[in-house]
Amino acid sequence: MKLKTITLALLAASFTSGIAHACTSVSWNTELGTFTTRTMDWMESTKPVLGNINKGDIRSIQGNGLGDTYTVKYDMVAVFAYGELVGDGVNSEGMQVNTLFYPDMTMQDVTSDSDITQFTFAEYLLANYASVDEVVKALPDLKYGSIMMDGMPVEMKLHWSVTDKSGDRLVIEMDEDGLNTYRGDEAQVMTNDPSMKEQIETRNKVQPTWENSTRDTDYGSIGNGNSPSRFVHASYFASKLTEPSSVRNAMMKLSTVPFRVPADAPYKDFGNGQGVSTYATEWTLTQSLETGDSVFEYNFEDAWNTVQFNVYDMMGKEFRLPLTESYMVKF
Template identity: 30%
Template sequence: MNRSRIACSFGLAVLTLALVAAPGHTCSRILWNSNKLAVVVSRTMDWPESTEPILTVFPRGMNRDGGMVATEQVVKVNPLKWTSKYGSLVTTLYGMGTADGLNEKGLGVHFLYLNACDFGPRDESKPGVQAALWGQYLLDNAADVNEALSLLDSIQVVPAEAHGYKTNVHLAIEDASGDSAIIEYIGGKRVVHHGRQYTIMTNDPTYDEQLAMLHKLDFSKPSSDTPLPGNVTAADRFQRAAYYEALLPQPKSEREAVAGVLAIARNVSVPFGAPYKGFGIYNTEYRTVMNLTQRRYFFELTTSPNVIWADLSKMDLSPGAPVKTLNPDNINLSGDVTDQFQTAKKAPF
């Protein structure tokens, strides 16, 4: 086992022991880019109600208006408009945007809640994209993390709202090479942490705060005697995820690689009824895994006994192909559901 890797990953996690996360929505992201088989990444979606997740396949050539939330124009001046270069497979949220997904080039995106998020005042000289379409814009136009980051220089992410919730989010992105970036907006300024070492992400505090604490801690010899917090706060989940990710054994198959990150996602999931401080109950609604090397997307609804998956490489992504969807809230779904997607009556966005 590479002890230096453990120390780095675990140290980054355990630094949050001294930090108290602010109340807010909870989610976790675990990237495993150090195994020899495939780049795999998992996330949990923790929310107080159904986010109405729909698995959706978008072909190339989709015309989008980044200023729209459903039928409402929330970016009224200079909304970002584009035509997608790449096809993608995503999980939508309330039909207003993409919470999680990957594109045909192996770029993955996930947005998670960040209490400290502040996109700043509107700069109408820059095309604006509402935050729930931020990730989809990158999937549509970027082949890797470097391209995705370069796209952000010329646009502005604008907050939106749905079901009474504001899109105070930060974004994790990764690609098939194992590159990774965490993007936050703090005090109206974009803050980017770019590098393969940024594998774990939860919610508050900001990454800058976490990294500042890293140098004060020494967890170079983690073992079964190392105390790990077991609650559902972002700090607790961050610690457990980083500790277990650093100790994952080399997988012999895709099945083992997917099982590895999914096991950690389950470990940091929020059980039904578990309170998240004074902010309410934010149970884990679903978990996903992406195999960015082979372009497969796995989905596990917590109220379903089965894991389902779809192979993006087998989808028709040619311009003019239909948008296809699958509602995962179906207890009869199991295993490979690539052929069970149906043509959508209307694209969600």
Template identity: 30%
Template sequence: MCTRVLWNTNDLAVLTGRTMDWPESTQPLIVGFPRGRERNGISPAGPVDDPNPLRWTSRYASLVTTIYGVGTVDGLNEAGLAGHGLYLEATDYGARDDSRPAVQAGLWLQYLLDQAATVAEALALMEDVELLKIRVRGRDANIHVALEDVGGDSAIIEFADGRAVVHHGMQYTLMTNDPTYDEQLKSLAAQDFSHPSREIPLPGNVNAVDRFQRAAYYSALLPKPTTERQAIASVMAIMRNVSVPFGAPYAEFGVYNTEYRTVTDLTNRMYFFELTTSPSIIWAEFDRLHLDEATGPVSVDPYDDSLVGDVTDRFAPVTLAF
């Protein structure tokens, strides 16, 4: 069901980790999109007809992980904004207002990465846009989004009763799934993980509330890094801790196993990806990607067993529907 952890208090870099938890493969591709790409906010949602789709041309290049070929669920842009879409059953986008342009949920995050340089800019963009729920492979795309920028700012955006509920500030570093973020914060307030020790009892289940609190504990436990490598390893360690074992039986436990983990380094514009069924972490350097409007997007498939380490030079042109 996914977890996001932001580390914006160390002296080296603004870092974010996330897990992707789902009962089947999301068919991820790691894609570099050049700026200048024209998009329709409804396609490729499948059999969806809308009278007023949002249309835009991307201002910023981005490096993202896609989901089922219908949208973006994780990534960063060249301006220093990153975002992560996680599942939230309680999501309610509300009734469609045809007078306002709409973007389907799978392209929500891509729209923000295309058009915003900061968290504040992304929040401003949301004021004039409708979110449209789609159904993919038999499941509703009920998502909430976490955003952060290179300055360390952060925001959590959820939709309840048809309106956006926003938690904006550097202190909002964690996100999992249901219940809503307000309720997660209330549950966390009942614990004190600000001074972690080995005597503190730690929630150990795989449900969203326990993962939220466990992420809070380990985030407070992070040592001051002296190298970027140490910082990346620290965040990845938390993401592994809150992961669900691959192949966990959903029918018995009501949870989804972790398909992959990512760590985003906004300061150095690096993107790290760990597929749970692969022995190797791979990564890409944004600044070395050859992103050109004329040649279009480029990608690597993380299920390619030949990939290991720095894969920046392995990106190749790809045709996508969005």
């Protein structure tokens, strides 16, 4: 067994003190299929890379060559962060996983080589399952374990959304009382802490104010970047979407729904002696799970670019494409 704290060189070299996640993920079922959008809100560049993992590849269940190995069942195209960590991806069956920060995650430490870690959970689901229903059936039998990484200023605690082409959606959280899942309409929006249970309860209290709303309606958000406000914000604006006229129109509409955290926005004091840390929306990814069309928008440091691609056209190939480089047309 490899029970020691591990180091992932590509990760450790990239992290700085005071990192925090604050993201939003939204799905939308329409007559033209299911669409998703998510923001990555972060303290620094995660050095996102678009890449692939292919059917038949042999992968380590805990990452970085640790733990048992398994054979990948489905091709996937994913956004890798800090090297080879799969945070978001779509597999060849049209199932997507988003990974978001969740400081309330409760997961026991890794105890065996067969444990899936919080860092490899998204990749494992994409590699092995074709639908939300398959994931739901598999979850009770999967074994999980948390690991620490040298060089990380805060413990990385996560939760996940799983969305498939049928429009089914699942949010997975690991809490003190065990594994909790939220499925269907109640799972269409997710942010970070507190738990989905509490977020949904808050939304249910303010939702009656959304009928016959105008620009002056107080829909429940206090207008800042904290998770409960972003949850209500995205839920409210998602509820106002009307049927799209095209796939492109649907993607454009949905991309406007999440609260995008402005550059240099203050976040919180992590007690590391550096005072209040700032964060912003580093990138946004909007996708059609029916057609595979994807738009990746990167807005961080000196980069301001938009990359368009189709995940299904890229399945089964070998590539790693940096998403921090500007591909915007210059006139």
